[in-house]
Amino acid sequence: MFVVRWILGRIILLLNFVFAPKKRQRPVAEQNKIDEQTQSLSLYQYAACPFCVKVRRAIRRQGLNIALVDAKQAEHQKTLTELGGKTMVPCLRIEEAGEVKWMYESSDIINYLNQRFA
Ligand SMILES: N[C@@H](CCC(=O)N[C@@H](CS)C(=O)NCC(=O)O)C(=O)O
Structure with missing residues (x-):
């Protein structure tokens, strides 16, 4: 099975890799603003999930620069389980106003990103 x-x-x-989607291009100033916002986001994930x-x-x-966190690594898995509540990936960590x-849920994450960065 493994x-x-x-x-x-x-x-x-x-x-x-072969069918990689086209990365959205924005004017530099606009992209810089979005990059500032996405600094508070990180995606806990597995490479091949x-x-x-x-x-x-x-x-x-969407042309977003969001940090990817390898949840297979023990320390990250521990953080995800203890603070997120489940070991399931993908999981988007969102830091907003100190919270x-x-x-x-992949579909919820995509909807959230599409709405926020449309
Ligand atoms: N409905 C979820 C399914 C996610 C899912 O099944 N993830 C698997 C990896 S491919 C997983 O994390 N399994 C371990 C677990 O649920 O603890 C989604 O769409 O995000």
Whole structure:
């Protein structure tokens, strides 16, 4: 089972690479403003998880620079589980006005990003 999952993961990564979506381009000043806002966001994810790939593709389409956190690493997994409440990925960590929110569900994350950075 592990081998099958590993192979499927590599296929997903390959397809994602070959069919990478076009990155949105903005005027420099506008992009700088957005970059300031996305500094308070980070995406807890696994490289080959299909739901994470879906979110990363949406992030690229929107031309957002959001830090990716490898939730396979023990320290990050611990943070995600203890503070977010679940080990599930993808999870978007949102820091706003000193408060931290943890958003799970790939579709919710994409909707949030599309609405905020449309
Ligand atoms: N409905 C979720 C599914 C996410 C999901 O199943 N993620 C898997 C990795 S591909 C996971 O984190 N499984 C471990 C867990 O649920 O604790 C979404 O769309 O984000």
